[in-house]
Amino acid sequence: MILQAQSISCRYGGFTAVDNVSLSLQAGEILGIAGTNGAGKSTLFAAIAGQQQPSAGTITFDGKNITRLAPFERAQRGLVRTFQVPREFKSLTVHENLMAAAPNTEGEQLFAALVNTAARRRREAAITYKADAILKFLNLAAVRNVPAVNLSGGQKKLVELGRVLMLDPRCILLDEPFAGVNPVLIQEICSHVRVLNGQGIAFILIEHHLQALKSLAGRLIVMDRGLILAEGSPEQVLDDPRVQVAYMGGIA
Ligand SMILES: Nc1ncnc2c1ncn2[C@@H]1O[C@H](COP(=O)(O)OP(=O)(O)O)[C@@H](O)[C@H]1O
Numbered sequence: 001m002i003l004q005a006q007s008i009s010c011r012y013g014g015f016t017a018v019d020n021v022s023l024s025l026q027a028g029e030i031l032g033i034a035g036t037n038g039a040g041k042s043t044l045f046a047a048i049a050g051q052q053q054p055s056a057g058t059i060t061f062d063g064k065n066i067t068r069l070a071p072f073e074r075a076q077r078g079l080v081r082t083f084q085v086p087r088e089f090k091s092l093t094v095h096e097n098l099m100a101a102a103p104n105t106e107g108e109q110l111f112a113a114l115v116n117t118a119a120r121r122r123r124e125a126a127i128t129y130k131a132d133a134i135l136k137f138l139n140l141a142a143v144r145n146v147p148a149v150n151l152s153g154g155q156k157k158l159v160e161l162g163r164v165l166m167l168d169p170r171c172i173l174l175d176e177p178f179a180g181v182n183p184v185l186i187q188e189i190c191s192h193v194r195v196l197n198g199q200g201i202a203f204i205l206i207e208h209h210l211q212a213l214k215s216l217a218g219r220l221i222v223m224d225r226g227l228i229l230a231e232g233s234p235e236q237v238l239d240d241p242r243v244q245v246a247y248m249g250g251i252a
């Protein structure tokens with residue numbers, strides 16, 4: 001078990017967005033989370049990745065309680081997330097966006113003008129090389145020097161993925177990676193997820209696009225109004241009458 005969320009509740013003021021939700025993820029597993037808008041999926045990710053402190057519950061990663069850790073401390077342990085709305089640095093190039101995601105880059109830049117040591121240059125070269133290798137893997141090499149603001153929606157999702165890959169993650173939470181992405185790029189993102197999963201990275205994917213989710217995830221959870229409505233194999237879950245009602249007959 002790489003990740004465990006036990007009895008997580010999240011509130012916004014008096015409103016309970018996530019209500020006593022528990023889930024677990026095996027190392028190397030791909031878990032899908034579906035659910036209508038406002039079900040609490042992104043809030044659950046925020047609790048797991050550390051952007052939001054849950055009002056109750058415990059998050060365990062690799063056997064350690066991480067509930068009180070800052071997002072960057074969770075990332076250092078290998079737990080990272082992407083955001084539903086990509087958070088790229090618009091004026092930076094694609095390559096610079098990846099460079100900026102490398103651990104400790106900011107702190108080092110403070111001293112860069114003062115201390116231009118060989119060790120620092122070697123580290124910078126290693127990060128540059130790593131960013132280029134990730135861009136090549138994601139088929140983004142052609143837009144390496146393009147400002148992120150000029151990318152398509154799908155390319156921005158890929159840059160989000162590239163940024164978290166800079167952190168050598170063991171578990172990646174993807175928040176709606178296919179939303180606003182054209183079908184060709186959806187297939188490409190799926191294949192990247194499969195390759196990374198084959199290298200041992202575990203994933204939780206939030207997605208409305210149920211067919212894409214079904215083709216990737218071995219197990220599905222459907223959330224509705226802060227609760228887990230159904231959980232099991234994709235076939236079981238998509239056949240569940242409660243899920244069909246929650247989606248009002250609109251299962252994709
Ligand atoms: N920052 C916030 N302040 C207040 N309410 C919020 C905030 N973020 C989300 N919510 C509410 O919490 C509920 C769950 O939202 P969210 O986790 O974004 O759902 P999902 O990702 O499943 O669409 C929704 O009703 C939403 O309006």
Ligand SMILES: [Mg+2]
Binds near residue numbers: 084
């Ligand atoms: Mg969401």
